[in-house]
Amino acid sequence: MSTVLLQLVDALRSGAVEVVDLTQPLGPDTPVIGLPDIFAPSPGLTMETISRYDAGGPAWYWNTIRLGEHTGTHFDAPIHWVTGKDLPGNATDTIPVGRFVGPACVLDATEEVARNPDFLLTPAWIEGWEERHGRIPAGAWVLFRTDWSKRSGDAFTNLSEDGPHTPGFHKDASALLANDREVLGVGVETIGTDAGQAGTFDPPFPNHGIMHGAGRFGLASLCNLDRLPATGAVVIAAPLKLLGGSGSPLRVLALAPRL
Ligand code: 23J
Ligand code: MN
Helix, strand or coil, X not given: CCHHHHHHHHHHHHCCEEEXXXXXXXXXXXXXXXXXXXXXXXXXXXXXXXXXXXXXXXXXXXXXXXXXXXXXXXXXXXXXXXXXXXXXXXXXXXXXXXXXXXXXXXXXXXXXXXXXXXXXXXXXXXXXHHHHHCCCCCCCEEEEECCHHHCCCHHHHCXXXXXXXXXXXXXXXXXXXXXXXXXXXXXXXXXXXXXXXXXXXXXXXXXXXXXXXXXXXXXXXXXXXXXXXXXXXXXXXXXXXXCCCCEEECCEEEEEECC
């Protein structure tokens, strides 16, 4: 085996590198994005038992699941958005697998979001982060840490009469990351990669439009970003190989130096 892989195996065994689970549990109570009533809703998870060591299967237990592709901790492929619909390799089954793995840059805006749930990451904020931690490399997963995953129930969806209030990206920040930094994609702790109020932005849902139009990905409903260093972790985020899929729930893992 190559030296680098032998070193990785040793580091995993000794605990010098740990595997951090960035995935939320997935169940019938997992919240789904609430869009305005004029749009078709995405169903959450339902699960039915096929058999459980019973007449239907005396020695085995298994279930049927039904769910929207974009439920819980999930991957957004470029084909999800109209801007990415004609790109090559834009769906869950055709994205080259090498693009599921990359270094993580963790952008921590927990203080800003604690003060303002509608906080939007801006190019100036990102450039300030780069002055402290170095330039975001091409092929990085950019993870937007807000500690939003520590909320649950109504505080997680944070719905008002005028829609959800959750943090996101200013469109110029999405363009900087997608076009100038050439990231793999962005990951967030909220229910979707656009801000809660992004349906009212011009254009609506700019992060989806810009990221996916540039062939970049999204990861939604992540957790445990507080267990990662600002730089130095590696993220593996591989969706199901659904034929023509626009995304899928997935297990997102980070290899991180023990803090
Ligand atoms: C469809 C329309 C708007 C949004 C979304 C989906 C998502 O967040 C998603 O899961 O991709 S904002
Ligand atoms: Mn999605």
